[in-house]
Amino acid sequence: MKFNRFIFANLFRKKIRLILTIGSFAVALFLFTFLAVVRSAFSRGTELAGADRLVVINRAGLINVIPLSYRDKILQIKGVKAVTHNNWFGGVYQDEKNFFPQFVIDPENQRQVMTEMRVPDDEWNNFVKDRQGAVVGAGLAKRFGWKVGDRLPIKNALYGPTKTWEFVLDGIYHNDHPGGDESQFWLQWKYFDETIPAVIKSQVGWYVVKLDSPDDAVPVAAAIDKGFANSSTETKTETESAFAAGFAKQLGNIELLILTIGGVVFFTLLLVTGNTMAISVRERVGELAVLKAIGYPDRYVLFFVLSEALVIALIGGLIGLGLAVLAIPVVGAALRGLLPPLLLSVSVLSLGLAFAVFVGVASGLLPGIGAMRLRVVDALRRV
């Protein structure tokens, strides 16, 4: 286009200011993208939760246990297809910083309920037969370089005096859902129940209930809770997505925090870029007046200012997104275990680019309209 040279020449007239403005955009876009990725990581549990699954916990809270005997009663409720149970193990592999979630599972029903987590049959059969067997997610195995057959010592202090539990890695599961969790460590219920002190035996952390149909969720949840009402251990049953959302909320209102920070980033960037463009236009009042005098229509003047703002936004935005592409896997690896996996999707990148374009246009709009409305006679008098 014949005006490209003019637009780019104007952009480069104050190089330091240009670099600083592009830098602001790049940092803001990186932050925006990072926040979007964290938000998506926290909400992924809710998005990927099975629509046909319920989670039953102790009404007093997730850290309180429920009797194993409830399983058979739950199974008798109409609309329930299968039931499995889990406990939080909470051990340490080599060092506390190597955190990953460890769950005690019920091998008999796990695969009927958690259908998206797939383990090859031969590996699963070995696990079922192996009292000290373990199955881990593909991501976790990759993180520590584990392979089937490895011996894995896990130190645990939650159930009696601190001791090291020995496991043999029998299988590796993969999640059918893209971005689904592959960071868990599973151990056998029997091994766990036999080893823990007698006083806490036969108590599970929570049940996961597979339904015949997602439409049964509300009546079945009500029936479960009603069945255990007024007992010594009352239950609270909710859909898996509601449970995941509630679990994420225990960390604080992540959504609000991220949206607040994102909003501050957005307005700061808008003000910084808008101010830069306003200064840039003010410095060029005489030149813009000359352009209008020699026949450039108002819309061209607006177009020049908007184009400059847009080019700054696009260059800064692309640098910021590039930084995000490079840095998020590194940051994600460093925060592994502390945060859900950080996945930078195409949709987040597109959203970032749209954000950059929007801020670019918005920041150039007011100075551009000001330049457009400039009266040539007044502007030339000021020169």
Next chain:
Amino acid sequence: MIRVDGRSDSPSLIRVRGLNKTYRRGGENIQVLQGLNLDVDQADFVAFMGPSGSGKTTLLNLLGGLDVPSAGSITVAGDEITHMSASKLTQWRARHVGFIFQMYNLIPVLTAFQNVELPLLLTKLSKSERRKHVETALGVVGLSDRMNHFPRQLSGGQEQRVTIARAIVSDPTFLLCDEPTGDLDRKSADEIMALIEELVGKYHKTVLMVTHDPVVAARAHTTLHLDKGVLVEAERKGVLVGGVA
């Protein structure tokens, strides 16, 4: 032939009738131009002189379509411009007026070539046609060898030559010069005036110029003196031809 009595019957290139301009400042009406008449033909060279506030620049702005009169009419090459919309006036300026300013007002980040090319970017000329026109204009002002220089690499006189090249590159109907030598030393001013004379004499351009400098004004065919918004005196090549107020 320039006439200021408003009685010319023959069609002139620029025809001004009963031109008034009033500004409102601080609740008070200030009449800058009062009932001004003017007829300017093709290849005329007119200088406007007068004390500050006499209305010279206002007259130039009105003639260039940069401002609109409070009353009266301006007709250029048959086009009555006083009632044109702002966008029509912008188009008209691009086609008919070449501006030469005292402070040059070149775009500092563009080369001489690119500055001169600016008016042509609004036309449908191809890149090679634009290049040809720009080279011709820069050749006329004697800057063929400075095409790729930026304004900061040129002297004041050379910058003003670039401004003149920018003004003539689209072959406008007339040129408006606002103190074209006001920021130049005498030698450079003489060179610029010689160039403007050449545009009039050789290329038959019509030039209307505002100046404070009687030496510069003496180069014009006719000098019109303004005072408090009215034409008070006319000189043809230094010879007083009478009061006109």
